[in-house]
Amino acid sequence: MYRIIEARFLAPEVKLFRLEAPDIARKQQAGQFVIVRVHDHGERIPLTIAASDESTVTLIVQGIGKTTRLLNTLAAGDAVCDLVGPLGKASEIHYYGTAVVIGGGVGTAIAYPTAKALKFAGNRVIAILGARTRDLLILEAELREFCDEVCVTTDDGSYGVKGLVTDQLQALIDSPNRPDFVLAIGPIPMMRAVAEVTRAPAIKTVVSLNPIMVDGTGMCGGCRVVVDGRSQFACVDGPEFDAHQVDFKILSARNAMYRAAEQQALADLNQHPPELHRCRLADAQPGAVTPP
Amino acid sequence: MTNNNPLPPKERMKIPRQRMPEQPSAERRANFAEVNLGLSTALAHQEALRCLHCKSHHCFTGCPVGVKVKDFIELVLAGDFLGAAAKIREDNVLPAVTGRVCPQEEQCEGCCVLGKNGEPLAIGYLERFVADYERQSGQVGLPPRAPMTGKRVAVIGSGPAGLSTAGDLVQRGHEVTVFEALHELGGVLIYGIPEFRLPKDIVRQEVENLTRMGVEFRTNVVVGRTVTVDELLGERGYHAVFIATGAGLPVFLNIPGEHLCGVYSANEFLTRVNLMKANQFPAYDQPIYDCRDKNVAVIGGGNTALDAVRTAVRLGAKTASIVYRRSEVEMPARVEEVKHAREEGVQFVMLTNPIEFLGDDRAWLTGMKCQQMELGAPDKSGRRRPVPRAGSDFVMPVQVAVVAIGNQGNPLVQSATPDLRTNPLGYIEADPDCLKTSKRGVFAGGDIVTGGATVILAMGAGRRAAQAIHDYLSHGTW
Ligand SMILES: Cc1cc2nc3c(=O)[nH]c(=O)nc-3n(C[C@H](O)[C@H](O)[C@H](O)COP(=O)(O)OP(=O)(O)OC[C@H]3O[C@@H](n4cnc5c(N)ncnc54)[C@H](O)[C@@H]3O)c2cc1C
Ligand SMILES: Cc1cc2nc3c(=O)[nH]c(=O)nc-3n(C[C@H](O)[C@H](O)[C@H](O)COP(=O)(O)OP(=O)(O)OC[C@H]3O[C@@H](n4cnc5c(N)ncnc54)[C@H](O)[C@@H]3O)c2cc1C
Ligand code: FES
Numbered sequence: 001m002y003r004i005i006e007a008r009f010l011a012p013e014v015k016l017f018r019l020e021a022p023d024i025a026r027k028q029q030a031g032q033f034v035i036v037r038v039h040d041h042g043e044r045i046p047l048t049i050a051a052s053d054e055s056t057v058t059l060i061v062q063g064i065g066k067t068t069r070l071l072n073t074l075a076a077g078d079a080v081c082d083l084v085g086p087l088g089k090a091s092e093i094h095y096y097g098t099a100v101v102i103g104g105g106v107g108t109a110i111a112y113p114t115a116k117a118l119k120f121a122g123n124r125v126i127a128i129l130g131a132r133t134r135d136l137l138i139l140e141a142e143l144r145e146f147c148d149e150v151c152v153t154t155d156d157g158s159y160g161v162k163g164l165v166t167d168q169l170q171a172l173i174d175s176p177n178r179p180d181f182v183l184a185i186g187p188i189p190m191m192r193a194v195a196e197v198t199r200a201p202a203i204k205t206v207v208s209l210n211p212i213m214v215d216g217t218g219m220c221g222g223c224r225v226v227v228d229g230r231s232q233f234a235c236v237d238g239p240e241f242d243a244h245q246v247d248f249k250i251l252s253a254r255n256a257m258y259r260a261a262e263q264q265a266l267a268d269l270n271q272h273p274p275e276l277h278r279c280r281l282a283d284a285q286p287g288a289v290t291p292p
Numbered sequence: 293m294t295n296n297n298p299l300p301p302k303e304r305m306k307i308p309r310q311r312m313p314e315q316p317s318a319e320r321r322a323n324f325a326e327v328n329l330g331l332s333t334a335l336a337h338q339e340a341l342r343c344l345h346c347k348s349h350h351c352f353t354g355c356p357v358g359v360k361v362k363d364f365i366e367l368v369l370a371g372d373f374l375g376a377a378a379k380i381r382e383d384n385v386l387p388a389v390t391g392r393v394c395p396q397e398e399q400c401e402g403c404c405v406l407g408k409n410g411e412p413l414a415i416g417y418l419e420r421f422v423a424d425y426e427r428q429s430g431q432v433g434l435p436p437r438a439p440m441t442g443k444r445v446a447v448i449g450s451g452p453a454g455l456s457t458a459g460d461l462v463q464r465g466h467e468v469t470v471f472e473a474l475h476e477l478g479g480v481l482i483y484g485i486p487e488f489r490l491p492k493d494i495v496r497q498e499v500e501n502l503t504r505m506g507v508e509f510r511t512n513v514v515v516g517r518t519v520t521v522d523e524l525l526g527e528r529g530y531h532a533v534f535i536a537t538g539a540g541l542p543v544f545l546n547i548p549g550e551h552l553c554g555v556y557s558a559n560e561f562l563t564r565v566n567l568m569k570a571n572q573f574p575a576y577d578q579p580i581y582d583c584r585d586k587n588v589a590v591i592g593g594g595n596t597a598l599d600a601v602r603t604a605v606r607l608g609a610k611t612a613s614i615v616y617r618r619s620e621v622e623m624p625a626r627v628e629e630v631k632h633a634r635e636e637g638v639q640f641v642m643l644t645n646p647i648e649f650l651g652d653d654r655a656w657l658t659g660m661k662c663q664q665m666e667l668g669a670p671d672k673s674g675r676r677r678p679v680p681r682a683g684s685d686f687v688m689p690v691q692v693a694v695v696a697i698g699n700q701g702n703p704l705v706q707s708a709t710p711d712l713r714t715n716p717l718g719y720i721e722a723d724p725d726c727l728k729t730s731k732r733g734v735f736a737g738g739d740i741v742t743g744g745a746t747v748i749l750a751m752g753a754g755r756r757a758a759q760a761i762h763d764y765l766s767h768g769t770w
Binding site: 222 | 473474475511512519540542544551556557559560563564568569575577578579654656
């Protein structure tokens with residue numbers, strides 16, 4: 001069991017967790033993720049390591065389906081069954097000049113450690129954060145601490161500029177501040193749109209892909225994505241890839257493969273309040289919590 | 293050893309091979325419970341009476357780890373089942389597993405003299421019988437542990453190779469930690485081979501025995517990521533490392549359409565069901581594509597393919613087919629699996645090779661374009677090479693396809709250990725006898741050295757490695 005040291009909501013349905021995992025914390029590099037299994041009958045899901053210190057890793061979780069919602073009912077002092085990592089390749093960090101980091105929704109959390117590493121490598125870092133509405137925006141203050149510029153867009157105009165992240169990106173490309181590198185992490189349509197904007201001006205663009213994973217170690221091939229016409233395993237060859245080479249259509253289709261089951265699981269969860277599940281979690285592993 | 297058989301050889305030869313009691317095929321199609329129910333004491337005794345106790349002892353030489361077959365059969369005849377189990381354990385630490393999954397027809401039973409004019413002695417059934425008896429009696433004779441040596445060994449991977457090494461090394465007084473990437477222990481025995489062939493309780497019991505013997509297990513550690521081999525040998529203070537990471541990297545066909553929804557590797561299909569229990573969704577969270585009313589095709593002819601297709605049957609597939617590019621005689625699967633699959637209604641589409649997966653506009657699999665094959669001259673493996681027949685293309689309507697054409701070594705450990713020599717296929721180079729690698733203090737064995745092989749060979753390698761590691765720790769010479 002892996003104990004939760006800290007848990008707090010950053011936005012509705014978006015929760016930050018700090019978990020005790022010294023081995024993973026010591027090894028983590030920007031861009032890497034862990035696989036989590038919340039309870040004894042749980043599935044294995046990948047979550048990016050947003051930050052780490054000596055002995056803990058920080059995860060930022062958006063509750064969208066059964067497993068992430070269940071996770072988001074946990075509090076400090078609770079524990080998850082399994083936590084393994086750090087997995088995936090670390091982000092390739094270079095000095096490019098001006099680097100634009102685009103985060104859509106919880107993608108901001110995934111992009112955060114890489115943005116920091118890009119800054120550390122001497123880049124001028126401009127963050128563009130997109131959210132549906134003001135309440136859903138996360139990590140703005142944290143990014144402002146080290147970014148040279150932070151620009152926020154909301155779909156409804158409740159905060160920042162009304163519009164899409166790609167409008168801001170286009171404006172930057174047209175300005176004297178033309179970016180030399182773009183990192184885009186968020187919903188698939190957003191990443192695809194960014195790739196289209198930077199394709200013609202040939203700006204190196206990297207995206208972090210989120211296919212469905214099981215083991216996270218290259219053993220099942222379920223996470224395969226098509227990049228440059230070739231099949232790659234996102235958990236070991238990625239999750240970051242050249243945006244201009246990614247087949248986003250295949251990724252969207254594959255991510256919808258279990259939609260019916262996911263909806264059923266979520267409906268069941270909504271019928272049985274999460275407290276009930278937490279009880280069972282405690283029953284399943286009596287006394288198995290490792291002392292802090 | 294005394295001969296406990298009251299019958300003269302002629303009489304023994306008149307006794308027919310005893311049949312394994314099985315779950316009826318109509319019933320078992322709908323459940324994941326074990327198919328073979330095991331011999332009763334009476335059946336086991338009757339079967340053991342058939343042993344000719346011959347001097348030539350071919351069964352012993354046919355066994356890759358040299359189980360003293362004749363001796364354990366004698367003990368069965370004497371009614372000393374625990375003694376028989378202990379006799380097997382001298383050479384084979386996982387008898388309840390190998391009694392179920394070894395390809396006996398190619399090993400001990402393949403060499404049995406009775407097989408020359410009839411059916412060989414059912415050595416596998418008897419091995420399983422005594423191992424189950426021992427387990428159910430709760431009197432598994434755990435070997436005594438030698439005084440602690442102060443030496444520490446890290447074992448990477450908890451498949452049969454890793455488990456057997458760990459068991460032998462704790463017995464010799466070394467401190468052993470097994471590191472496993474997944475959240476459960478057992479390797480292929482847990483995530484690959486299905487419950488209906490190898491109940492997971494048996495594997496858990498074996499792991500439990502090792503824990504009681506003093507082996508420490510650490511799940512959720514991916515060596516190469518969470519910790520490296522150099523760190524294990526350095527700051528973590530291990531004196532030797534045994535790499536037993538198996539052949540867990542799935543091979544795909546590399547044909548168009550392999551990305552379509554509904555196309556699985558056998559590893560993913562089996563892992564979802566065996567490790568994650570997707571067959572029990574929604575009681576367990578991990579889903580698998582609903583196979584009910586679907587045509588499922590499994591490509592390949594080995595044990596993995598047979599396990600996948602029989603799993604599809606149990607998931608409610610409308611049709612479940614094996615699609616294999618050679619003919620049935622070349623299929624590497626165990627004979628019993630093929631028989632069971634056929635009884636369960638699996639269709640065998642032989643001499644057929646898929647060349648493209650076809651999908652609809654939502655990128656879901658709808659069919660498989662195939663080519664018919666014929667057999668030409670023998671290839672390197674000695675099997676006749678399949679060659680396509682011109683103009684024979686046809687489309688098989690399938691909604692789920694499982695690719696089971698083999699695995700390769702997972703490169704995670706090797707890529708994080710640059711001074712570890714590998715061969716062009718990515719497997720670790722190790723001395724076949726002492727299992728030493730190119731790196732001092734590091735040994736390797738099982739599928740990560742040989743490529744996909746068998747449980748018994750992996751276990752045998754694990755035991756040789758334990759001996760070599762013990763020697764190295766005792767003398768310190770490499
Ligand atoms: C490398 C990587 C890093 C990620 N990092 C984060 C992160 O830091 N924060 C965060 O909130 N989310 C992250 N995700 C996405 C997260 O894994 C999914 O949201 C989660 O698995 C959904 O599970 P669920 O049961 O709650 O939802 P479900 O209802 O089961 O699924 C909702 C959608 O999530 C995706 N999904 C479902 N199961 C899996 C699975 N086993 N593996 C991957 N995707 C799946 C599918 O597209 C599905 O349609 C990451 C994904 C990947 C691949
Ligand atoms: C579906 C299927 C059916 C089979 N049926 C039979 C059969 O009927 N009879 C038979 O004799 N053989 C059968 N085999 C083959 C047999 O199972 C293997 O030859 C045997 O399990 C190999 O043992 P191993 O210990 O070398 O590796 P494995 O059993 O593969 O175990 C390796 C372990 O190492 C772990 N690991 C990998 N990388 C790392 C890492 N970096 N860090 C930590 N842990 C790691 C893996 O998760 C795994 O648990 C079958 C194989 C499959 C896949
Ligand atoms: S998640 Fe299984 S291979 Fe990537």
